[in-house]
Every structure is written in structure tokens, then in C-alpha cells.
Amino acid sequence: MDNLKVSPCGTHHLRSDGREAYQRRFDQVLPFHAPGLAPVKLTHTAWHIRPDGTDAYKARFDETFGFYCGVAAVVSDGLWFHIDSEGNPLYKSRYAFVGNFQNDVCVVCDVEGSYYHIDLSGKPLYSSKWSYSGDFREGAAVVQGCDGLSSHIDFSGKLIHDQWFIDLDVFHKGYARARSSDGWHHISKAGTPLYPARYANVEPFYNGCSRVETGDGALRVINEKGETLRTLRRPTIDHFAELSADMVGYWRTMALKTASQSGLFDQLPANQQQLSKSTGMAPERLVRFLRALGELGVIQVERDKYVLTEKGQYLRSDHPKTLVSAPEEYGGDLLRRWERLTAILKGADVDQDIFDEVSHDEERVKAHHEMLASYALHDYASVVPLLHISAGDVVFDAAGGTGTLSSLIKKRFPGTDVYCGDKAEITHQNLHAGVHYLPFDLFEPWPIRADKLILARVLHDWTDEQVALILQHGKAALRPGGELLVLEMLLPKSGFGGGLCDLHLLAVTGGQERSEDHYSDLLDNAGFDVVETITGASLVSVLRCRPMP
Incomplete structure (x- = not known):
């Protein structure tokens, strides 16, 4: 068996000396595995053969795969299961997918889309089910929860550590690659980082060394302490040019604002002449303007017409998550408020009239809340199923x-x-059927008693003192046994993530982004216990809170 290999054409097997192992021909063959059988396929029918080309059994399947631990995965009528070397099913269950057995354990996906592991008898190793799970290595497997985050389990289905990551790899020589919100790094079997740095990419350790790529494109080799042993490539990013680009970020905002105001995005696809007529822009200047929009990646040229890219589609006014009004907001009043940042940082009061200003301008109410609605659709869709x-x-x-x-x-x-x-x-707009609209003021007693109160990106707009008053009214509005659900972006415990969003709030609303500990302190002072923090793949986390007894 070891001296047989798949022929270059993939239709049969060859001996080590290049001679044919048998005369038969198939549409496809795969390598031989112990106990000496190979998967083959002919006219949409699959089975296994012996080294002499004879059939290993009479059964036929839609797909067959190699033998591992003495059994092979097969597909019949769209359902997956395992067979023994005589073609007999190993168990009665059928799945949407099965992997290959390793160490007598295999991952499966049931017809409901849940992943878990089974033994050779087809019995689940544990009662838990996951959105995804992989093979075991070094006694651990990666599993993904319904929130999109991943962790490690042992053979009994118990978490090896209490850490969850955006992406995760199996352990290799005691360490695993893990990605958090600020980048890739290595973790121990306790789930703790080996070093504080984060990278754009990391490789597994090989003899105590790992090749890593930094955020600026440099390649380094580090040891298990995170120390740089050697530099393989200098940074590919020009930091001078990058900083210059940061300084002229308003170029992008104002270009998109001008295009939105002219209605250009809704005119596409169109040629230059058509756009000049519909926007009133001079032809030679329009060309320069379109070149800038192309550099921003929102338009491109196809068959002599300008069309929106996938990214640019969000700037159409009829897109479900349209951002066509966002450039007007960011390039108008919000930008003017940033001009006071120096004074604010030196202690000047922040004008907290943004929401009153918006509400008293009918046109701006429409534009501002259209923008917020798009952000809500984008950020909350994956969060809503997690709400209790x-x-x-x-x-x-x-x-x-x-x-x-x-x-x-x-x-x-x-x-x-x-x-x-x-x-x-x-609230008078009543945009969504099935939703009751209730006019109210955050800072006055709330005219409702509810089982679930939701504050979604509300608290970050206000100071700690104002948050205390909001939470006071919220607590009074809760029915017995009710919960407060706070939806916010949480600042990381280390690093600079969220810094610009926080600065924007300081300049525009007087509020701030906060860490989980900061929110916990505010909630504790207001008489709430945080019973659970749900942090998923979305930018938004959920703090489940109950009034203290």
C-alpha cells in the first residue's frame, strides 16, 4: 500500500516503479490509507477499492473519503456518516457534515447546523453544541460560540480556559495562535498571552521561534517571550506618508459630502457627459472629481461608464444601510464642534446641545437619524439574538x-x-410597524414600566453625573424581576482601541467611551449588578444588569 501513489491524471494508482497497479480506470481516485483501501469515483458513484483495483465492498455512495482510525467518511443522499472497511455504517445517525476520526474522536455537524464531537460508536462526547468546532490536537479543540467568539475545550466538552477570541488556532507544542480586537498573538494553555505585543499575523512556534508580521508590514522572528531575535523585512508602510494622509482626512469627508449633496451616487451608472448634465459640474473639473472618488474606492469605470463599487453602494440613497447623509453630518456641524477641541481639552465646557439642535431641524432629523439607523442595522443585527x-x-x-x-x-x-x-x-414619525412610539425625556421620570430596558449607545453620550441620573430613572421604570441591557462599545483594558471614538464624543456630546470596569462602577453606584457581559464579534457588547436586592 505504501508504494502506491495516485497517477498524474488522477484516474488510477501507480507502483513505485511507475507501473500500473491495476487496469481499471476511474473518474477520480484518492490515496490509499490503512487498512489498505482507497476512495474512487466513477459516474457520480463512489466507493473504496483494494490495492489490486478490486472493490472492497458492494455498497455505493455519493462521495467517499480516506480511512482514519479504521473508518471512512461517506455521503449518501446528501447526508454524511462513517463506514467500516466492509462498507457498513458505523452508527445510525446522519449528519450535515462529518470530519475524519483522529484519536478515535471526530467532529460532526448535525442537520440543525450545530457542531460537536462523537466517538467511534457515534455517541457524543459531551452535551454541549457549538456554532463551529474543529479537530482535537494536544487534548484541545477550538469551538465557536453563538456570538462568533472562539475558545478551547477538552474531550469532556469543558472549557480549558475562560478566554474568548475573535479567531483561534489549535495548540502546537503548548501554544496557540489567537486574535483579539487589537491583533494576533500567542497564548498558553491557560489562555494567557505570552507577551504584550499584537501583530497583523503570527505563525506557530517552531523550535521556540515564530515569524510575525507587524502592523506596518515588517517581518520579524520572535521567541516565546516575544523578544525580537531578528528582522526579516523592514516596514513596508511609509510612516511619513501615512501621517500626512491622516492630516488630510477631511479631504475624504468633503469629497464624499460634495458627491452626496450633488446626488451623484444615485445617478450611477452613467458616463461623464450624463453626470456633467445631471450635477451641473464643469466637464473638465468633473473628471478631476471622479478621479478622487475613484481613489477613495467608491466608484470605478466599466465599459466607459462610472459605476459604484461594492463599498460605494452604501452611498446610494435607496440602499437598506445607506450612508449617503453621513458625509453631510461629519463634514458639517460635527466637524465644526471638533474645532473647539483644544479649548475643551484645556477645560472649556462642551456644548451639549447637539440632540436639541437636531430635533429642531426637520431636515436634519431625517438625515441624522437615517445615518444612525444604518449604523444600527449594521451593528445590532448580530447582537439582537444574544439579548435575554x-x-x-x-x-x-x-x-x-x-x-x-x-x-x-x-x-x-x-x-x-x-x-x-x-x-x-x-417619535412622531412612527417608521416601523409593530413598534409603539413613546415621547419621553431621558432626564425626567420615564413614563413606562418595563421588563427589559435597553440603553443602546446612549450612556456614552453623557457624563458620569448624567449617566447616574439616567440609570436612576431606568431603575425606577423596571418591573420586579426586570433587567437593564446596556449596549456599548467597551474600551480594551490595554492598548489604544476606541481612542478616536472617545475623542469624538468629548468634542461633540461631552460623553465618553468607557471600559467594562468603568461601566460596572457606574452601574454599581446606581444599584445594579452586572450579571453577564456578552462580547461578540460585533463592535457592540451587552451588559446584562439587575437591580440589587
Whole structure:
């Protein structure tokens, strides 16, 4: 068996001296594995053969794969299972996918889409089910939860450590590659980082060394302490040019603002002449403008016409998650507020009139909340299934704008009564069917009693003192046994992530982004226990809170 290999054409097997192992021909053959059988396929039918080319059994399948631990994965009528060397099913269950057995353990995916591991008898190793799981190596397997984050389990299905990551690899010589929000690194079997640095990419350790790529494109070799042993490539990013680009970021904002104001994006696809006529721009200057939009990656040329790229589609006014009004917001009043940043950093008061200004301008109400609705659709869709909401609950989405999140909650939990509260100038629009709209003021007693109160990206707009008052009113509005769900981006414990968003809030609203510990302190002072922090693949995390007894 060891001296047989697949022929270059893939239709039969050859001996080590190049002679044919048998005369038969198939559409496809795969290598031989112990106990001396190879998968073959002919006219959409698959089975296994012996080294002399004879059939190993009479059964036929849609697909067959190699033998591992004495059994092979097969597919029949679209369902997966394992067979023994005589073609007999190993167990009665059928799956949407099965892997190959290793150390007498195999990963499977059931018809509901859940992953777990089974033994050679087909019995699950544990009761847990996952959104994804991989093979075991060094006694651990990677599993992915419903929130998109990954961790490690042992053969009994228990977590090896309590750390969860955006991406994760199996252990190799005691260490695993892991990706957190700020980049790749290596972790021990306790889930702890080996060093503080984070990278664009890391390789597994080989004899105590790993090749890593830094954020600026440099390649290095590091040891298990994270110390640089040698540099293989200098940075590929020109930091001078990068800093210069940062300084002229307003070029991008103003170019997109001008295009949005002219309605250019809704005119595409169109040629230069058509665009000059519809926008009123001079032909020779329009060409220069289109070149800039092309550099931004929002348009491209196809068959002598300008068309939107996939990225640019979000700038169409009819896109479900349109951002066409965002450049006007960021390049208008919000930009002017940034001009006071120096004074604010020196202690000047922040003008906290942004929400009043918006609410008293009918056109801006539409544009501002259209932008916020798109962000809500993008950021909350994956978060809503994680919310602990039960049938019959009264849900209050406080300061929920035009009700995008409220609508997502109602669709996900149809047996609930969902109320969206905000300023009267906003709630009167009644944009989403099935959602009750309730005018209210965050800083006055709330006119509702609810089982679930939601503050989605609300607290970050306000100072700690104002947050205390908001939480006071929220606590009073909760029914017995109710919960407060706080949806916010959490600042990491280390690194600079979220710094610019935090600075934007300081300049525009007087609020701030906060760490999990900061929110926990505010909630504790307001009489809430944080019973769970749900951090998924989304930018937004969920703090589940209950009033203290």
C-alpha cells in the first residue's frame, strides 16, 4: 500500500516503479490509507477499492473519503456518516457534515447546523453544541460560540480556559495562535498571552521561534517571550506618508459630502457627459472629481461608464444601510464642534446641545437619524439574538431614535411589546410597524414600566453625573424581576482601541467611551449588578444588569 501513489491524471494508482497497479480506470481516485483501501469515483458513484483495483465492498455512495482510525467518511443522499472497511455504517445517525476520526474522536455537524464531537460508536462526547468546532490536537479543540467568539475545550466538552477570541488556532507544542480586537498573538494553555505585543499575523512556534508580521508590514522572528531575535523585512508602510494622509482626512469627508449633496451616487451608472448634465459640474473639473472618488474606492469605470463599487453602494440613497447623509453630518456641524477641541481639552465646557439642535431641524432629523439607523442595522443585527428577552416581555428601547433596533427586536421576539422612546420630534414619525412610539425625556421620570430596558449607545453620550441620573430613572421604570441591557462599545483594558471614538464624543456630546470596569462602577453606584457581559464579534457588547436586592 505504501508504494502506491495516485497517477498524474488522477484516474488510477501507480507502483513505485511507475507501473500500473491495476487496469481499471476511474473518474477520480484518492490515496490509499490503512487498512489498505482507497476512495474512487466513477459516474457520480463512489466507493473504496483494494490495492489490486478490486472493490472492497458492494455498497455505493455519493462521495467517499480516506480511512482514519479504521473508518471512512461517506455521503449518501446528501447526508454524511462513517463506514467500516466492509462498507457498513458505523452508527445510525446522519449528519450535515462529518470530519475524519483522529484519536478515535471526530467532529460532526448535525442537520440543525450545530457542531460537536462523537466517538467511534457515534455517541457524543459531551452535551454541549457549538456554532463551529474543529479537530482535537494536544487534548484541545477550538469551538465557536453563538456570538462568533472562539475558545478551547477538552474531550469532556469543558472549557480549558475562560478566554474568548475573535479567531483561534489549535495548540502546537503548548501554544496557540489567537486574535483579539487589537491583533494576533500567542497564548498558553491557560489562555494567557505570552507577551504584550499584537501583530497583523503570527505563525506557530517552531523550535521556540515564530515569524510575525507587524502592523506596518515588517517581518520579524520572535521567541516565546516575544523578544525580537531578528528582522526579516523592514516596514513596508511609509510612516511619513501615512501621517500626512491622516492630516488630510477631511479631504475624504468633503469629497464624499460634495458627491452626496450633488446626488451623484444615485445617478450611477452613467458616463461623464450624463453626470456633467445631471450635477451641473464643469466637464473638465468633473473628471478631476471622479478621479478622487475613484481613489477613495467608491466608484470605478466599466465599459466607459462610472459605476459604484461594492463599498460605494452604501452611498446610494435607496440602499437598506445607506450612508449617503453621513458625509453631510461629519463634514458639517460635527466637524465644526471638533474645532473647539483644544479649548475643551484645556477645560472649556462642551456644548451639549447637539440632540436639541437636531430635533429642531426637520431636515436634519431625517438625515441624522437615517445615518444612525444604518449604523444600527449594521451593528445590532448580530447582537439582537444574544439579548435575554422572553415572550410577553414589555421592552423599552430608551432614546431609540426612529426605532431601528426596536424593529429588529420585534422581528426577533414577536411575542413582546416593544416601545421606542425619544424626543417627540422624532417619535412622531412612527417608521416601523409593530413598534409603539413613546415621547419621553431621558432626564425626567420615564413614563413606562418595563421588563427589559435597553440603553443602546446612549450612556456614552453623557457624563458620569448624567449617566447616574439616567440609570436612576431606568431603575425606577423596571418591573420586579426586570433587567437593564446596556449596549456599548467597551474600551480594551490595554492598548489604544476606541481612542478616536472617545475623542469624538468629548468634542461633540461631552460623553465618553468607557471600559467594562468603568461601566460596572457606574452601574454599581446606581444599584445594579452586572450579571453577564456578552462580547461578540460585533463592535457592540451587552451588559446584562439587575437591580440589587
